[in-house]
Amino acid sequence: MAMLFVEMQTHDGHEGLGLSYSKRAGGPGQFAHAAEIAPALLGEDPSDIAKLWNKLCWAGASAGRSGLSTQAIGAFDVALYDLKARRAGLSLAKLLGAYRDSVACYNTSGGFLHTPLEQLLVNAAASVERGIGGIKLKVGQPDRALDIERVEAVRKHLGDHVPLMVDANQQWDRPTAQRMCRIFEQFNLVWIEEPLDAYDHEGHAALAASFDTPIATGEMLTSVMEHGDLIRHRAADYLMPDAPRVGGITPFLRIAGQAEAAGLMLAPHFAMELHVHLGAAYATETWVEHFDWLEPLFNERLEIKDGRMIVPTRPGLGLSLSEQARAWTREKVEFGTRP
Numbered sequence: 001m002a003m004l005f006v007e008m009q010t011h012d013g014h015e016g017l018g019l020s021y022s023k024r025a026g027g028p029g030q031f032a033h034a035a036e037i038a039p040a041l042l043g044e045d046p047s048d049i050a051k052l053w054n055k056l057c058w059a060g061a062s063a064g065r066s067g068l069s070t071q072a073i074g075a076f077d078v079a080l081y082d083l084k085a086r087r088a089g090l091s092l093a094k095l096l097g098a099y100r101d102s103v104a105c106y107n108t109s110g111g112f113l114h115t116p117l118e119q120l121l122v123n124a125a126a127s128v129e130r131g132i133g134g135i136k137l138k139v140g141q142p143d144r145a146l147d148i149e150r151v152e153a154v155r156k157h158l159g160d161h162v163p164l165m166v167d168a169n170q171q172w173d174r175p176t177a178q179r180m181c182r183i184f185e186q187f188n189l190v191w192i193e194e195p196l197d198a199y200d201h202e203g204h205a206a207l208a209a210s211f212d213t214p215i216a217t218g219e220m221l222t223s224v225m226e227h228g229d230l231i232r233h234r235a236a237d238y239l240m241p242d243a244p245r246v247g248g249i250t251p252f253l254r255i256a257g258q259a260e261a262a263g264l265m266l267a268p269h270f271a272m273e274l275h276v277h278l279g280a281a282y283a284t285e286t287w288v289e290h291f292d293w294l295e296p297l298f299n300e301r302l303e304i305k306d307g308r309m310i311v312p313t314r315p316g317l318g319l320s321l322s323e324q325a326r327a328w329t330r331e332k333v334e335f336g337t338r339p
């Protein structure tokens with residue numbers, strides 16, 4: 001996993017912190033692209049975020065409008081929003097216009113495929129005890145019976161009232177997904193996530209139309225256009241955009257607007273430190289994924305209470321980089337002149 005951070009400062013002393021990331025390969029590429037396009041921001045008004053997003057996109061136009069190049073833009077875009085909110089003395093959620101001051105959250109990191117069943121039950125119970133509202137399990141084992149056994153065991157262990165979701169991470173083909181979704185209907189799941197290939201919109205749409213259990217997908221998509229295509233196919237009940245992955249808050253808000261107009265529910269993927277704000281600014285209740293992987297990078301911690309994640313009231317994202325984040329920094333480049 002690689003993180004790309006942008007620390008931005010204006011001549012009158014306002015600051016913004018932005019981030020993007022890559023799981024597996026891609027981090028050095030994002031960094032290189034960010035370093036090439038960064039000078040386009042010098043001398044600009046940081047309030048004009050949408051204009052600057054376009055300018056950064058044009059600076060790397062031949063690299064395309066999705067994927068790695070826009071993910072590099074994402075770090076600048078988040079920093080510009082952080083700066084604007086901090087300058088206004090508002091949390092990012094308040095700057096955007098929040099509907100609520102906390103979001104429903106669920107735990108992902110206790111239920112990976114390789115986690116033995118006994119440990120899975122211990123992790124799930126501990127997570128609920130800690131105040132994290134829902135539990136997500138990975139499914140998609142080569143042995144389908146094992147998936148069913150594990151979901152059944154967790155449902156029994158936690159009782160009927162705990163929200164439970166499963167995530168197949170694109171492991172099934174269409175006939176398998178049909179069978180598994182049918183079997184999983186009995187467990188009253190909040191959703192079944194990525195049952196099929198992330199770009200198989202027709203397949204996801206057929207599942208969404210066939211079963212009561214909502215279908216969730218969208219985390220792998222990397223642009224507004226890709227999400228628009230998914231929405232037009234009615235391939236998801238829960239849309240799962242990931243702000244850094246789609247190029248920042250500017251594209252995320254455009255996706256959220258389309259999702260809202262289509263009557264979809266929203267469950268942003270990963271980066272809870274950012275998505276807690278974006279989830280609070282969506283019209284209907286969202287689920288934000290509790291993932292503690294990024295915690296060592298920041299001095300602040302999110303407060304979890306009664307199944308919900310509290311939106312920080314500190315200005316901007318409410319985040320500052322930790323000493324640990326600086327110690328782990330491998331490459332760094334500076335542009336402009338310090339005020």
Ligand SMILES: [Mg+2]
Pocket residue numbers: 167169193194219
């Ligand atoms: Mg997932």
